[in-house]
Amino acid sequence: MATPAPEYQTAPPAEKEIGVAPPTTGTNGTNPAIQRYDYGGNPLYRAHAGDEPRLAAFGGEFQPGLYRPTEHRKFANxxxxxxxxxxxxxxxxSLVNLQTRGIEKPNIAxxxxxxxxxxxxxxxxxxxxAVGNTFGATALSSYGGFWIxxxxxLTPSFGILPEYPRDADTASVLGFFLAGWFIFTFILLLCTLRSTVMFFLLFFxxxxxFLFLATAEFAGSNGNAATSLGLQKxxxxxxxxAAFLAWYNAFAGIADTSNSFFIVPVFHFPWSEKGREARIKTDREQA
Structure with a gap:
C-alpha cells in the first residue's frame, strides 16, 4: 500500500529563502515556525501577502517600516x-543650552x-x-542609556570630568561623547527615510x-568661546x-477616536508604502 504524499513536499519559495520550516497546521491552526517572526526576522517578510497585512510606518508606534499590529500579543504600545x-x-x-533666563548649569537636567x-x-x-519592534528597542534603549x-x-561623585584637569581636555572628551551619538543618530535617521515626515524630522x-553640541565642545577646546556659545545655542x-517632535509623535501614538476629538497628521512620504498606495488609489479614481 502506497504511503500518501505529505501535504507540503517543499516549502514555498519565500519561506525557503529565509529558512522557515514548511507550513504545518498546529493545534491552534497556526504555524509555530512562522509565528516566531512576530518577534523578529525580516520586517518586510511577506509584507505584501494578502493573508498577513502590514501596517504602514508610524512614528506613534516607533516603527520606520511595515509592521504587524500587536493587539494579539496583549501589549500596550x-x-x-x-x-x-x-x-x-x-x-x-535644551533650554539650559540656550541659557534661557540666564541659566547655564545643567544640574536640573x-x-x-x-x-x-x-x-x-x-x-x-x-x-x-517584547512587542518585536527592533528599531524601537534599539533607539529607545540607547537614548535611555545616553541620558543615564x-x-x-555630570555627577561629581563618579569623578569622571575631574580626571581631566584642563578645560580644553574636558571639552574635547565631551565632544567625543557627543560625536559618537551624532553618528548613531545618523544611522537611525537613515532608517526613517521611508516612514513619515514627522518621524524623520524627529531624528533629523x-x-x-548632537552635531552642533559636539562642534561647540570642540570649538571651546580650541579656545573659541564665542563660536562655542553660538554652536551650543x-x-x-x-x-x-526634537523635543516637540517627540511629543508630537507621542501624541499621535496615544490619541484615537476614543479619547481625542482630533487626530494629528503624520504626513507619509510620497515614496513610502502608504504614499504609494494613496497615489495609486488617486490615479485609479481619476481614471
Missing amino acids: PAPLGLSAFALTTFVL VSLAYGYGGLIQLLAGMWEM SYAII TLDLA AGGVFGLL
Whole structure:
C-alpha cells in the first residue's frame, strides 16, 4: 500500500529563502515556525501577502517600516512613553543650552536624565523588545542609556570630568561623547527615510542637535568661546525642535477616536508604502 504524499513536499519559495520550516497546521491552526517572526526576522517578510497585512510606518508606534499590529500579543504600545521621556528631558536640557533666563548649569537636567529620560526610556525600550519592534528597542534603549551616561558624567561623585584637569581636555572628551551619538543618530535617521515626515524630522533635528553640541565642545577646546556659545545655542534650538517632535509623535501614538476629538497628521512620504498606495488609489479614481 502506497504511503500518501505529505501535504507540503517543499516549502514555498519565500519561506525557503529565509529558512522557515514548511507550513504545518498546529493545534491552534497556526504555524509555530512562522509565528516566531512576530518577534523578529525580516520586517518586510511577506509584507505584501494578502493573508498577513502590514501596517504602514508610524512614528506613534516607533516603527520606520511595515509592521504587524500587536493587539494579539496583549501589549500596550510603549513608544509614547519612551518618546515622552525623551522629549521632556531634551526640552529642559535644551533650554539650559540656550541659557534661557540666564541659566547655564545643567544640574536640573541630571535628575530627569536619571529618572525619566534614562530609566523610564530604557524600560520603554525593553518593552519595545517584547512587542518585536527592533528599531524601537534599539533607539529607545540607547537614548535611555545616553541620558543615564550623561547624568553619570555630570555627577561629581563618579569623578569622571575631574580626571581631566584642563578645560580644553574636558571639552574635547565631551565632544567625543557627543560625536559618537551624532553618528548613531545618523544611522537611525537613515532608517526613517521611508516612514513619515514627522518621524524623520524627529531624528533629523536630533542629529543636528548632537552635531552642533559636539562642534561647540570642540570649538571651546580650541579656545573659541564665542563660536562655542553660538554652536551650543544652535544645538539648543534643534534640541527644542526634537523635543516637540517627540511629543508630537507621542501624541499621535496615544490619541484615537476614543479619547481625542482630533487626530494629528503624520504626513507619509510620497515614496513610502502608504504614499504609494494613496497615489495609486488617486490615479485609479481619476481614471
